Amino acid sequence: MNFNLAAVNAASQKGSAMSQMQNVERQLREMILGLEVGPGEKLTERWIEGRFGASRTPVRAALLRLETEGLVARDGRGWTVSPINLAELEQIAVYREAVEVAAVRLTCSSADTSAVDVIEAMLDSCDENTPREEWHRVGMDFHIELAHLSGNEFLFRAVRDAMTRLSRARWLEVRDEAALGRAWAEHRAILAAIRLGNAEDAARLLSAHIVGSRDRLVTSLANDRRGLRARGFAVVAA
Amino acid sequence: MNFNLAAVNAASQKGSAMSQMQNVERQLREMILGLEVGPGEKLTERWIEGRFGASRTPVRAALLRLETEGLVARDGRGWTVSPINLAELEQIAVYREAVEVAAVRLTCSSADTSAVDVIEAMLDSCDENTPREEWHRVGMDFHIELAHLSGNEFLFRAVRDAMTRLSRARWLEVRDEAALGRAWAEHRAILAAIRLGNAEDAARLLSAHIVGSRDRLVTSLANDRRGLRARGFAVVAA
DNA sequence: TATACCATTTTGGGATACCAAGCCGGTATC
DNA sequence: GATACCGGCTTGGTATCCCAAAATGGTATA
Known part of the structure; x- marks a missing residue:
């Protein structure tokens, strides 16, 4: 939330047919997910308008869509970047478990x-030289692509x-190397079970992976909550 | 899609603080769900504007939201009332099975x-004198309220x-008395299993109910497809 | 008759003007 | 000094205007 992108925006728009x-x-969306605007921060349509060099019509359309994605929320008459909500993270884990397990069973x-x-190649593309941002992205895409394999759009x-x-919370999570390694091992185990067509194993492994991830995520954020709030990030307790 | 509601709209707006x-x-949404505008029909922002006596700004906002609900879809540069899509109905059944079963397990x-x-009282409120529209609504609310019991917002x-x-398709479905009775019996059996805290039974019964409903629904619509198209309703094959 | 072409109209996307409601700061009063 | 009040400013909601692109329809030509 610092420098003006209007010029950049206008330039990038030239090359593509994007509205x-x-x-x-x-x-x-990228600013919010990239934490360039903090969770809980107030947004005004006029600020966005000036920031991106667009008028309020497209700004309002964008806000309406991001609202359905849960990235911004109405705050009385105005708009707010959705806070990180630990209770919500726990509920999402239950939801994920239901849909991801169903998807992987379908795939099997x-x-x-x-x-x-x-998908395995995606995992392989990450090594010790890969920036953390890329690990983060691949870790999410693994689950999204896995669900995509099911062929069921819903x-x-x-999952997407x-x-x-979950993206912002996962980005804030304090993760050590060991945790990342464990996650990757679990991802590989799930793929192996799918290759064998072993739906029960795949479902059980995926379920455990999601629950474990949730526990680590919520624990980490709850421990860091004070520090995160000090950085201006609203973190709502479970 | 016949008489102008602008005056009615203005009047109803007086009484409430609704924007x-x-x-x-x-x-x-009510017009679409009530099939007052047919599936597949073209919509123009200007027509909606005139019909409801609002300017294009709120019209566009409404369209954006209804798009995320899947009730309207972009058609090139314009808008269309989403057609009934049999393939989509089948995919939704799989999705419902995953989330509804997860919800009922949580509840148990x-x-x-x-x-x-x-919820049981809801079912009881329908008898032979109840208009079909009410059966239709209660049949949907049963599943929605059941999911609500889980306490998981997602x-x-x-499910909602x-x-x-599914609403429009279920409304178009040709259902006999026997089918409705069977559905209600299945609903009651599911509730009974939940009362006993028997998650396995509840899950199995609910799963079978959803799959059975899907089969009857898709079969009915596929058989009626010609007639429905003759009525101007776009029905896309599976 | 079929088709290619052009003028006109329609339509969605965007920009802007206006308004009412809420927010904020200052001031006057107790 | 605290508080109640008031006036201007900000902001989202709405209406309206403009524009480019796409649809439409009529016409001339092969």
């Missing part, structure tokens, strides 16, 4: 294991939306 | 059975949104 609304929506029941290799969207809501 | 946007959104694991009575919203998408 102002899509532009504002995408950039504002189909005979197509070739797409699993693509399960896919559910859930991961979007 | 134009909420007004347009609610009324347009809690010790509160008192709320079940409220499972609840998922899924039922919203």
Whole structure:
């Protein structure tokens, strides 16, 4: 929330056929997910307007869409960047468990294991030289792509939306190398079970992975809550 | 899609503090769900504007929200009332199965059975004198309220949104008395299992109910497809 | 008759003007 | 000094205007 992107925006718009609304929506989403605007921070339509060099019409459209994604919320008459809500994170984990397990069971029941290799390659693309931001992205895309394999559009969207809501919290999470390694091992174990068409194992491993991730995430954020609030990030307790 | 509601709208607005946007959104949603505008029909912002006596700003906001509900869709540059899509109905059933079963398992694991009575009372409120429209609404609310019992906001919203998408198709479905009776019996059996805290039974019964409903629904619509299209309703095959 | 082409209209996207409600700061009063 | 009040300023909600692109329809030509 520091320098003006209007010029950059205008330039990038030249190259693509992207509408102002899509532009504002995408950039504002990136700012929120990238924590360039803090959870709980107030937003005014006029500030966004000036920041991105667009008028209020596309700004309002973007806000309405981001509201349905849970990234911004109405605050009385105005707008707020949604706070991190620990109770919500726990509920999302339950939701994820339901839809991701259903998706992976579907995938196991189909005979197509070739797409699993693509996902495994995604995991392989991360090594000790990979920036943390990339690990973060791949860790989310793993689950999204896994759900995509099921071929069910609704399960896919559910997982994608859930991961979007989790994104900022996962980024704030204090994770050590060991935790990342464990997560990757669990991801690989899930893929292995799918390759064997073993739905029960895959479901059990995925379920445990989601529950474990939730516990680590909520614990980490609850411990860091004071520090996060000091940085201006609203973190609502469970 | 025949007479002008602008005056009625203005009058109803007087009594409540509802904004134009909420007004347009609610009324347009009711028109779509009530099949007053047919699936597949083209919508123009200007027509909606004139119809509800609101300017384009709230109209556009309403369309954006209804788009995320899946009730309207972009059609190139314009808008369309979403067609009935049999493939989508089948995918929604899979999605419902995942989230509703998860919700009912959660509910069974809690010790509160008192709320079940409220839902049972809902079912009881329908008898041979009840208009079909009411059966239709209660049949949907049963599932929505059941998910609400879980206490998980995301499972609840998922079921509510899924039922919203199914609403028009269920309304078009040709259902005999016997089918309705069977559905109600299945609903009651599910509640009975929940009362006993028997999660496995509840899950199995609910799952079978959803799959059975889907089969009857898709079969009915596929058989009626020609007739429905003749009535101007776009029905996309599976 | 079929088709390519052009003028006109329609339509969604965006920008802007206006308004009422709420917020904030200052001031006067107790 | 605290507080109640008031006036201006900010802000979201709405209406309206403009524009480019797409649809439409009529016409001329092959």
